[in-house]
Amino acid sequence: xxxxxxxxxxxxxxxxxxxxxxxxxxxxxxxxxxxxxxxxxxxxxxxxxxxxxxxxxxxxxxxxxxxxxxxxxxxxxxxxxxxxxxxxxxxxxxxxxxxxxxxxxxxxxxxxxxxxxxxxxxxxxxxxxxxxxxxxxxxxxxxxxxxxxxxxxxxxxxxxxxxxxxxxxxxxxxxxxxxxxxxxxxxxxxxxxxxxxxxxxxxxxxxxxxxxxxxxxxxxxxxxxxx
Amino acid sequence: xxxxxxxxxxxxxxxxxxxxxxxxxxxxxxxxxxxxxxxxxxxxxxxxxxxxxxxxxxxxxxxxxxxxxxxxxxxxxxxxxxxxxxxxxxxxxxxxxxxxxxxxxxxxxxxxxxxxxxxxxxxxxxxxxxxxxxxxxxxxxxxxxxxxxxxxxxxxxxxxxxxxxxxxxxxxxxxxxxxxxxxxxxxxxxxxxxxxxxxxxxxxxxxxxxxxxxxxxxxxxxxxxxxxxxxxxxxxxxxxxxxxxxxxxxxxxxxxxxxxxxxxxx
Numbered sequence: 494x495x496x497x498x499x500x501x502x503x504x505x506x507x508x509x510x511x512x513x514x515x516x517x518x519x520x521x522x523x524x525x526x527x528x529x530x531x532x533x534x535x536x537x538x539x540x541x542x543x544x545x546x547x548x549x550x551x552x553x554x555x556x557x558x559x560x561x562x563x564x565x566x567x568x569x570x571x572x573x574x575x576x577x578x579x580x581x582x583x584x585x586x587x588x589x590x591x592x593x594x595x596x597x598x599x600x601x602x603x604x605x606x607x608x609x610x611x612x613x614x615x616x617x618x619x620x621x622x623x624x625x626x627x628x629x630x631x632x633x634x635x636x637x638x639x640x641x642x643x644x645x646x647x648x649x650x651x652x653x654x655x656x657x658x659x660x661x662x663x664x665x666x667x668x669x670x671x672x673x674x675x676x677x678x679x680x681x682x683x684x685x686x687x688x689x690x691x692x693x694x695x696x697x698x699x700x701x702x703x704x705x706x707x708x709x710x711x712x713x714x715x716x717x718x719x720x
Numbered sequence: 721x722x723x724x725x726x727x728x729x730x731x732x733x734x735x736x737x738x739x740x741x742x743x744x745x746x747x748x749x750x751x752x753x754x755x756x757x758x759x760x761x762x763x764x765x766x767x768x769x770x771x772x773x774x775x776x777x778x779x780x781x782x783x784x785x786x787x788x789x790x791x792x793x794x795x796x797x798x799x800x801x802x803x804x805x806x807x808x809x810x811x812x813x814x815x816x817x818x819x820x821x822x823x824x825x826x827x828x829x830x831x832x833x834x835x836x837x838x839x840x841x842x843x844x845x846x847x848x849x850x851x852x853x854x855x856x857x858x859x860x861x862x863x864x865x866x867x868x869x870x871x872x873x874x875x876x877x878x879x880x881x882x883x884x885x886x887x888x889x890x891x892x893x894x895x896x897x898x899x900x901x902x903x904x905x906x907x908x909x910x911x912x913x914x915x916x917x918x919x920x921x922x923x924x925x926x927x928x929x930x931x932x933x934x935x936x937x938x939x940x941x942x943x944x945x946x947x948x949x950x951x952x953x954x955x956x957x958x959x960x961x962x963x964x965x966x967x968x969x970x971x972x973x974x975x976x977x978x979x980x981x982x983x984x985x986x
Contacts, residue, residue, distance in 0.1 A: 525870055603917045607924060642919065703914040706923070707906050 551708040552698040554658040561690040562662035566649040569636040583617040584716045585690040591626035597702045605643040608709040615717035620646040625668035691719035741796045749794025756787045769849045773912040773930035785941040788860025792868045800870035817874040818864040823889035827857035836908045843911045879953035891942045902931030
């Protein structure tokens with residue numbers, strides 16, 4: 494009991510601290526300082542990260558927002574389709590790809606299909622898939638391919654020159670066939686970005702591969718409000 | 721895997737005097753290695769490494785819930801002792817086989833290897849994938865040691881203790897990350913979210929499936945083992961009860977009373 498009382502008095506500071514208790518106090522103080530330091534570093538990093546997220550979109554913002562080109566291509570029903578005027582009032586997501594693409598195209602389309610099925614997503618979103626392989630991607634082939642993801646996705650094709658012009662007007666990298674010769678399942682190097690245009694027709698942001706669903710669900714409702 | 725089987729077959733030919741290997745043990749060990757191969761190689765290995773979170777989870781379950789106990793059950797005691805002393809692992813294995821340590825280690829491995837950061841960074845290369853597989857197997861061996869260790873002193877002695885340990889270490893904690901996966905609004909793992917879809921299975925559906933596999937997949941193994949342990953415990957209790965009654969009956973017999981006991985079985 495005496496020993497216990499002695500310890501309590503020591504803790505209250507009524508008697509001088511022993512070397513062991515000084516060491517413990519120093520260690521506790523060091524631990525406290527280290528903890529404070531870690532907290533400071535975390536808050537600085539978080540602050541920096543928050544500052545980095547000040548931009549309006551989670552996607553890549555373009556330096557000079559531009560009007561959406563109004564090209565007319567052919568849809569999967571064989572009808573002419575004006576990319577801008579036939580989608581007025583909607584968010585347009587334009588993507589240049591091809592149906593036998595092994596990875597990027599199906600992933601982008603599957604992500605969009607999943608995202609658009611989520612509750613709270615704007616109903617006025619049009620996905621325009623423009624083939625860069627018009628020789629093989631006939632309207633039927635494209636329809637079958639797009640239906641795997643979403644029956645509402647629009648497939649567009651045209652002559653080689655029209656497709657080339659479309660890519661140039663959207664400032665997309667022009668698709669080039671791979672040097673590997675394979676006529677049945679060709680590999681084509683193409684732009685992996687999805688070009689987004691708000692209902693007001695202005696393109697402010699783009700979505701490269703890979704874009705996660707969290708990014709899409711953050712940005713699509715914002716884009717839909719820009720009228 | 722071949723080296724694992726080869727080492728086993730070489731070791732089994734050199735048993736100490738008076739010891740032998742049972743054919744059932746050999747079958748269990750080889751079955752464990754076969755399942756290890758099935759979980760690691762195409763198609764499950766490839767799907768789990770790059771395409772489907774549910775396949776990743778199925779692999780985890782096979783490694784930890786099936787392969788690890790089969791390997792332990794298939795190893796005879798003399799072989800385990802020889803390996804442990806050859807690699808001077810007695811103290812380490814002894815420490816890891818304590819139920820609290822084993823449970824914490826296994827669940828630590830479980831949480832670490834299912835965190836999005838680990839999966840997205842390790843699954844992108846072969847070495848990372850191999851490290852994850854190795855961690856799963858080690859974690860599985862550690863968690864099963866207190867239940868089915870070939871070395872008697874590493875096994876828990878109490879049956880209720882073993883059952884409680886199994887329930888806590890292998891059924892309760894895994895349900896937490898399983899719940900996160902099942903009820904997460906968005907895909908947690910970029911690796912599986914951004915992989916080409918397999919048979920049109922969406923990333924969120926695949927993740928929910930993975931959560932269900934994690935939560936429910938281990939139930940047959942855990943509860944099956946608990947039922948076996950409970951049965952053995954009841955058998956032992958009955959045998960002990962009969963053994964304790966036998967001297968009393970004998971005593972009663974010497975006293976000239978031939979009436980049978982009317983006590984119910986315990």
